[in-house]
Amino acid sequence: MYNLVLLAAKPDEWTHDQFIEWWRGEHADMTYGLPGLRRWQHTEVLDAMDDRRSAGWDGLSILSFDSRADLDAALASPEWAAAVAHVGTMKGRRIAVMGEERVMVPETAVEA
Numbered sequence: 620m621y622n623l624v625l626l627a628a629k630p631d632e633w634t635h636d637q638f639i640e641w642w643r644g645e646h647a648d649m650t651y652g653l654p655g656l657r658r659w660q661h662t663e664v665l666d667a668m669d670d671r672r673s674a675g676w677d678g679l680s681i682l683s684f685d686s687r688a689d690l691d692a693a694l695a696s697p698e699w700a701a702a703v704a705h706v707g708t709m710k711g712r713r714i715a716v717m718g719e720e721r722v723m724v725p726e727t728a729v730e731a
Contacts, residue, residue, distance in 0.1 A: 620657065620683040620720040621690050628712040629677045638677050638711070639663050649702040655689035656682060677711075683720065690717060 629638035643661060650659065660681045667673035684690040693699055 620685065621687045621717065622684075622720050623682045623690055623715065623717045625680045625682075626676055626714040627678055627680075628675055630710045633711075635677050642678055642680075646702070646705055649698075649705045650682070652698045653682070653693045653702070654696050654698065655684050655693050657685060658683040675712075687717075687719075 627638075627642070629635060633641075647661075650656070658681075660683075662679045664676045664678055667676070682690075682693075684693060
């Protein structure tokens with residue numbers, strides 16, 4: 620998998636709950652149609668381990684594609700342009716990085 624990872628913080632005038640509701644709601648609706656999107660994981664940030672360095676973030680999304688070429692195609696698509704336009708002039712912060720996924724610990728079945 621090739622992932623686009625987005626760490627985001629809400630605009631100052633929004634509450635955390637408003638931002639998460641927007642991100643998982645109307646903004647998600649703009650994202651579901653990205654061509655080649657294989658998986659999307661979203662984490663609502665509820666706690667920070669180190670307040671001095673880690674505080675101030677509200678959520679993390681990982682959008683997964685089969686390859687870098689598939690991610691590039693999604694980023695060049697009208698669906699991506701619409702999602703970016705939907706964010707508009709929102710004054711939140713974000714970090715966006717991308718790279719090849721490597722599973723370090725595979726999922727295991729939970730024993731009953």
